[in-house]
Amino acid sequence: MAGFHGINVDQSNALVNRMGQLCRQRTTGANRQTLTALMYPVLTLDTVDATGTQLPLKYGRVDCIGLIVYSYAYQKIFELSMQTEFTPLLSLIGGMLIGLAALVLMATNGQIAGISGIVSQVLPPSINRSKAITSAAFIVGLLVAAPAVKIMTGTLPEATMVAHPVLLVIAGLVVGLGTGTGNGCTSGHGVCGLSRFSTRSLIATVTFMLTAAITVYIVRHIIGAVQ
Amino acid sequence: MNLITALIAGLIFGVGLLFSGMTNPAKVQNFLDIFGLWDPSLAFVMGGAIAVTAPGYYFLRKRTGTFLGAKFQWPTRTDIDNRLVAGAAMFGVGWGLGGFCPGPALTALPFAFESVTGPLWFVPAMLVGLGIAKANN
Known part of the structure; x- marks a missing residue:
């Protein structure tokens, strides 16, 4: 199935994979739990295909809502990985x-x-x-x-x-x-x-x-x- | 003797940098990121350092020579020239970009292979820059 809004399956797959990669690379402990919670909607969000059938939004089916969640989570990944404690x-x-x-x-x-x-x-x-x-x-x-x-x-x-x-x-x-x-x-x-x-x-x-x-x-x- | 005291001073300096958080580029950039993830910790580094150095210098100024009999090399220049401002402005740009200034980059160098690899790139480039500046001075 083709992707949405000019993004094809390969590209949306790449986005989701990249996000998972960032989660693993840039986070530790508590940060990772927060991020898993943030990523959850992207990987589980239900969407509807052309015939009206509900499809679970998995890899390769990132629609525009998914992308918004993605960019929000991406921002959070950056913030959480960069935050430093006041010492x-x-x-x-x-x-x-x-x-x-x-x-x-x-x-x-x-x-x-x-x-x-x-x-x-x-x-x-x-x-x-x-x-x-x-x-x-x-x-x-x-x-x-x-x-x-x-x-x-x-x-x-x-x-x-x-x-x-x-x-x-x-x-x-x-x-x-x-x-x-x-x-x-x-x-x-x-x-x-x-x-x-x-x-x-x-x-x-x-x-x-x-x-x-x-x-x-x-x-x-x-x-x-x-x- | 003055080699030993210089070595000890360098060691204390480096330990101070490590404790202070200056060797963490993320912390440095967060200190500079006032409108973002601001972490004001590093203001305490400069504050703490000056709180010790300023009164110490004040008393040393009254002496004619060091405790090892050496001459004090107090800087004498007071002029404000373009080189000072342009150089400081350039330094700030590099500091913001990389999150390293010279002391912390050197202090973090021994562990560049196993943790933060930044100094491996930063330090050689910095030496080249300093060398060029010195040759043109």
Whole structure:
């Protein structure tokens, strides 16, 4: 039987399968139960064929109601898989540790704990040997942090990847160019700069917060690219 | 000695990033998604960090050298130029796109093979970007 509204059986099959796939990939535990409930109407909705016979809406018979439910469920899949818990205390403690690290680095080595700046110091073309060596030690510390936390607590904090690899390469390039040109990132301008009450850093921080929020708004709410 | 303190500082920094949620790109993007799935947690990260660093810096400013006898490298620039604003604007776009800024991307790198693979793509590209910017500085 042909599909409805310009959608053929193959396409509607593909839609339903894709949805099931997303459910499996992007959800866990409680989220999955909510989604199963959401998917239920799509897979069980009854519809009527040309002769007036009731047909159970199974794979390949997604009509327009099914599609509306589908797009609603799709949106829910995205929201449920992307939602993160509000963690004020954990974030505050993490932030204070970051602040402590910035203090330790300044109090002992006299260096600003700006990650983009520190990474820059170990990159060609011009390398200042003594600065590069302490920067490298700091970077090693950063790289050791996750394995250390894993050994101590047995787990790592949850993380959900959103962007496509191609997008990540572009993002990485833009972050590198931007922080290199603007002399700082979230740590150098955002934490250390604001802690020194630097106007330069305040302007940088307001600027990158703004363009970042605008970017997320465009990607999520205008383009709707959530894959 | 200063290598050990730099390493310890990096380690504390990374642990802080992991606890704070900064290494979770979804959380970062939700923080930036004010009109959507807004999760304000990360405001507490910056707040907590500044609450420790600002008073600490205030006292360190009164010293002439570090506890290891090194010179303080306090940034001296105060000018607001196009490079600062354009660079920060670019950084924001990349941060929003990928959900990673430099520190968390490096911190998440060791586990990129088994969980979130993002840093595998992001970090090399970021190093190239930083290298290009440095060469043109």
